[in-house]
Amino acid sequence: MVRKTFLALSVALLMASASQAAIIITGNDVGTDLGNGLTAYTLHAKGTAGELINTFQDPFIFGTSGGLGPHEVWPISGQHTATKKDQDTIGASFYPSSYAVDDTYFTIPGANYLEAGPAWDEANGGQTTGTLGLPLVFGTAPTSGYGNYGGQTNATKALTIGAGNDVSFMQVVLKTGQTAAMNLLVFANAGAVQQQLTNVQIGGAVVPEPATLSLLGLTLVGGLGFARRRRG
Numbered sequence: 384m385v386r387k388t389f390l391a392l393s394v395a396l397l398m399a400s401a402s403q404a405a406i407i408i409t410g411n412d413v414g415t416d417l418g419n420g421l422t423a424y425t426l427h428a429k430g431t432a433g434e435l436i437n438t439f440q441d442p443f444i445f446g447t448s449g450g451l452g453p454h455e456v457w458p459i460s461g462q463h464t465a466t467k468k469d470q471d472t473i474g475a476s477f478y479p480s481s482y483a484v485d486d487t488y489f490t491i492p493g494a495n496y497l498e499a500g501p502a503w504d505e506a507n508g509g510q511t512t513g514t515l516g517l518p519l520v521f522g523t524a525p526t527s528g529y530g531n532y533g534g535q536t537n538a539t540k541a542l543t544i545g546a547g548n549d550v551s552f553m554q555v556v557l558k559t560g561q562t563a564a565m566n567l568l569v570f571a572n573a574g575a576v577q578q579q580l581t582n583v584q585i586g587g588a589v590v591p592e593p594a595t596l597s598l599l600g601l602t603l604v605g606g607l608g609f610a611r612r613r614r615g
Contacts, residue, residue: 407428407429408427408565408583417484417485419514419516420511420559421556421559422557422559422586423485423554423555423556424554424555424556424557424585424586425554425555426552426553426554426555426585427549427551427552428549428550428569429547429548429550430545430548430571431546431547432546432547433546433572434546434572435544435571435572436542436569436570436571437541437571437572437573437574438542438569438574439540439542439552439567439568439569440500440537440539440540440568440570441533441534441535441536441537441539441566442489442503442532442533442538442553442567443531443533443565443566443567444531444533444555444563444564444565444585445531445563445564446557446562447562447563447564447584449561450557450558450586451510451529451530451557451558452506452530452531452557452563453505453529453530453555453557454485454486454487454527454528454529454557454558455486455506455527455532456483456507456525456526457526458473458478458482458520458526459520459521459525460509460526463502463507464478464482464486464488465488465489465502465504465505465532465533466488466489466502466503467489467490467491467493468489468492468493469488470482470483470486471492471493479518481518482518483554485515485517485556486554486556487505487532487553487554488554489503489540489553490552490554491550491552495542496540496541496542497540497541498539498540499537499539499541500536500537500538501538503532503535504532504533504535505530505531505532505533506530507527507528507529508530509527509528510527510528510529511527511528512524512525512526515527529558532555555585557585557586560586563584563586564582564583564585565580565582565583565585566582567580567583568580
């Protein structure tokens with residue numbers, strides 16, 4: 384039986400004042416306990432007033448406090464599924480929708496963005512292979528397990544998230560009770576604004592809602608490092 388558990392993803396928000404525009408990465412919704420020792424979390428991106436998000440670059444998600452890192456599902460060993468585009472390219476015959484439930488991946492369809500640089504990639508240690516009850520491929524269980532997600536350099540997804548729009552862009556699946564962290568470079572306003580998000584926590588203690596944090600004016604949560612500069 385699937386039950387709900389709170390997601391504690393630290394809000395990536397550091398502002399000089401509550402009215403200053405910012406890119407917000409948040410996951411303060413409810414995570415889903417998948418009932419098989421895994422918990423799924425959804426990450427969201429939102430550009431505040433005047434901030435049109437254009438690019439995600441160089442994501443890196445890794446285990447913290449001894450955690451194993453994100454959980455991945457590959458139809459066969461070496462056939463990576465880091466994005467929904469990867470999954471769709473493989474096709475439902477070899478990557479059925481039930482695989483995606485337990486998989487960490489970039490959830491925006493490939494038709495909605497352009498790519499530059501190397502593909503987003505992932506590791507898969509195979510620790511849970513054959514234990515999740517997933518459909519067989521070529522008569523064998525898909526390769527499933529834990530490993531770091533991303534880490535490539537200049538690996539870019541160019542897309543448009545309108546100012547004020549809240550868009551889910553990533554599912555992260557962790558071993559229940561464990562934590563991870565994410566680094567991500569985000570560009571907005573045709574590259575005029577850049578934010579480097581580091582050590583954004585996924586899992587762990589519950590954090591305040593984003594609206595509450597906005598009222599604080601100056602907030603740094605969960606050991607988040609932040610760099611922002613305007614170019615021009």
